[in-house]
Amino acid sequence: MMPLCPGASRTRPQPGVRIIMWKKSSKKTGRIPSGLYTETHCHLLPGVDDGVKDWEGTRRSLALARREKVRSLILTPHIRPEIYPNAPKGLEERFEEWRYEAGAGDLEVRLGCEAFFHHGLPDAWSRGDLLPLDDRSRYLLVELPSHYLPRGVSDVLYNLRLQGVEPVLAHPERLAFAQRDLGRLRKYAENETPFQVTTHSVTGALGAAAQKACLKILENGWGSVFASDAHAPDARPPMFREAVRFVSSRYGRKAARRLFIENPARLARGEGLLPVTCTPRKRRLFSRR
Numbered sequence: 001m002m003p004l005c006p007g008a009s010r011t012r013p014q015p016g017v018r019i020i021m022w023k024k025s026s027k028k029t030g031r032i033p034s035g036l037y038t039e040t041h042c043h044l045l046p047g048v049d050d051g052v053k054d055w056e057g058t059r060r061s062l063a064l065a066r067r068e069k070v071r072s073l074i075l076t077p078h079i080r081p082e083i084y085p086n087a088p089k090g091l092e093e094r095f096e097e098w099r100y101e102a103g104a105g106d107l108e109v110r111l112g113c114e115a116f117f118h119h120g121l122p123d124a125w126s127r128g129d130l131l132p133l134d135d136r137s138r139y140l141l142v143e144l145p146s147h148y149l150p151r152g153v154s155d156v157l158y159n160l161r162l163q164g165v166e167p168v169l170a171h172p173e174r175l176a177f178a179q180r181d182l183g184r185l186r187k188y189a190e191n192e193t194p195f196q197v198t199t200h201s202v203t204g205a206l207g208a209a210a211q212k213a214c215l216k217i218l219e220n221g222w223g224s225v226f227a228s229d230a231h232a233p234d235a236r237p238p239m240f241r242e243a244v245r246f247v248s249s250r251y252g253r254k255a256a257r258r259l260f261i262e263n264p265a266r267l268a269r270g271e272g273l274l275p276v277t278c279t280p281r282k283r284r285l286f287s288r289r
C-alpha cells in the first residue's frame with residue numbers, strides 16, 4: 001500500500017484517524033457531528049482519469065474538503081483497462097508529485113484505486129495491479145458497470161475474498177440496473193459486501209432515482225459507509241456536511257456517526273465495519289419541522 005503521507009516508508013505504520021467530536025450546531029441544523037471526516041473515494045490526483053484536470057483543481061478541491069471538515073483522504077483513481085489503463089507504478093509516480101504540488105498541508109492522504117469490474121480482477125489483484133484502500137490490504141474498491149449486471153460477479157467477489165481482500169461496492173445506488181430493481185443487489189448485501197454510497201446521492205444532487213435507491217439501501221441495512229466520490233471542485237466537489245445533516249435528521253445521530261465517521265475511519269485502517277441501522281424517524285405531531 002502506498003504511504004499515507006508522501007515520503008513515508010511503505011511499511012511504516014500510519015497514524016490513525018483522529019478523534020471525532022460531536023457538538024451543537026446552529027438552531028437551523030440541530031445537532032450534527034462536527035467531525036474530522038475520512039474521504040474514502042475521490043479522484044483528486046490530476047491527469048490520470050476523469051477527475052481533476054490539474055494541480056490547481058486539486059488545490060481547490062482540497063480547500064473545499066477542509067471546509068467540509070475532511071481531514072483524511074484516500075485517492076481512488078480509476079483502473080479500467082480499456083479507458084483508464086492505470087498501473088500502480090504510474091500512479092505512485094504521479095502521487096510522488098503530490099507532496100510538492102497538492103498543497104495538502106496537514107491532510108492525511110493515501111493512494112488506493114477504484115477498480116472497474118472485469119472477470120480478471122482476482123488475477124489482477126494477485127499480480128499487484130490494483131491498489132487497496134488501506135495499508136493492511138484488506139479492502140478493494142470495485143465499481144460495477146452501470147447499465148447491466150455482468151454474469152459471474154459473485155464468483156469474482158468470492159475469488160477476491162479467497163485472496164484475502166474484501167471488495168467494497170462503489171456507489172451501488174447510482175447503478176442504473178439497481179435503480180430499476182434494487183433486489184439485484186440483495187445477494188451481495190447478504191454476502192456482507194460493504195456498500196459505499198455517495199453523499200451527493202443522498203441529498204438528491206444526483207437525481208431522484210439515485211436518492212431513492214440510496215435511501216432504500218440505507219433502510220435495508222445494506223449501507224456501510226459514505227464517500228463523496230469527488231471529481232472536481234465545481235462539478236462534484238468533496239461534500240459531507242449537507243449529507244450528514246440530511247442523514248442525521250432522517251435516521252438519527254447514531255446512524256450518521258457510523259456512516260460518516262466510524263466506518264470510513266475503520267475502512268481506512270483496514271478494520272471490520274460496523275452494522276448500520278437506518279430507521280426513518282417518526283415526525284412529531286405539531287413539530288416545527
Ligand SMILES: [Fe+2]
Binds near residue numbers: 042043076114170229
Ligand atoms: Fe469514483
